[in-house]
Amino acid sequence: MKAVIFDLDGVLLSTDMLHYAAWKQIADEEGIYFDQKINDRLRGVSRMDSLDIILENADRKYSDEEKIDLAEKKNRLYVDSLTAINPESLYPGTKDMLCKLKKACIRIAVGSSSKNARMILKNAGILGLFDFVSDGNGLCRSKPDPEVFLKAAAGLNADNAECIVVEDAEAGLIAAKRAGMTAYGIGFENPSGVADKYFGKTTDILSAIIEDMILGGVINEQKSDLH
Numbered sequence: 001m002k003a004v005i006f007d008l009d010g011v012l013l014s015t016d017m018l019h020y021a022a023w024k025q026i027a028d029e030e031g032i033y034f035d036q037k038i039n040d041r042l043r044g045v046s047r048m049d050s051l052d053i054i055l056e057n058a059d060r061k062y063s064d065e066e067k068i069d070l071a072e073k074k075n076r077l078y079v080d081s082l083t084a085i086n087p088e089s090l091y092p093g094t095k096d097m098l099c100k101l102k103k104a105c106i107r108i109a110v111g112s113s114s115k116n117a118r119m120i121l122k123n124a125g126i127l128g129l130f131d132f133v134s135d136g137n138g139l140c141r142s143k144p145d146p147e148v149f150l151k152a153a154a155g156l157n158a159d160n161a162e163c164i165v166v167e168d169a170e171a172g173l174i175a176a177k178r179a180g181m182t183a184y185g186i187g188f189e190n191p192s193g194v195a196d197k198y199f200g201k202t203t204d205i206l207s208a209i210i211e212d213m214i215l216g217g218v219i220n221e222q223k224s225d226l227h
């Protein structure tokens with residue numbers, strides 16, 4: 001394996017509650033029922049597709065112009081709340097794990113549906129660590145379409161089969177398999193079996209990757225201090 005492509009939300013840090021708070025304000029203003037369970041369905045889903053899921057509970061149809069206005073308003077609220085993201089927002093050990101992968105000459109990228117991915121990475125203090133960021137800007141198709149990961153692999157100059165994708169959403173795991181990549185699932189209580197391997201938390205992938213590299217003769221035992 002030469003490259004690891006990380007999803008962002010739910011893999012490196014969580015912005016779930018910030019998305020929820022912004023969508024909740026929109027839904028309340030429109031008188032639409034919205035709760036945490038519906039919010040779970042928005043994981044990995046693009047902004048406009050997320051709005052369509054929320055509008056399933058609306059008692060009237062919304063025009064395309066209204067939908068664009070609502071999505072823009074939600075994004076303004078969400079972007080304002082992103083000032084709360086800082087290096088402490090990362091899941092524990094994340095930055096250290098990324099540095100160790102780089103030390104082992106593994107290229108790393110982000111593959112996120114979010115158009116705000118760069119701002120989040122910058123605020124978390126890890127933007128500069130990534131060799132490539134594939135984000136929601138310019139994407140034509142949401143996960144489970146593999147587009148975001150194919151762009152990441154191309155940006156890293158890696159073959160698809162050389163990439164591991166790390167994902168917390170089923171749609172992302174399906175996208176990774178469709179891209180011909182290895183899929184690592186994070187934090188699933190009931191793994192569906194789509195992923196090649198499942199881990200409790202993202203930093204657990206480090207040992208698995210280093211062991212695979214030792215087995216494959218890519219690095220020798222001396223580098224096992226990377227664990």
Ligand code: BG6
Pocket residue numbers: 008009019042043044045046047050075112113114115116117136
């Ligand atoms: C994903 C989130 O990372 O980005 C989704 O999991 C979100 O919940 C999507 O809808 C799009 O984000 P943004 O920042 O472009 O609105």
Ligand code: MG
Pocket residue numbers: 007008009010011043044167168169
């Ligand atoms: Mg995610």
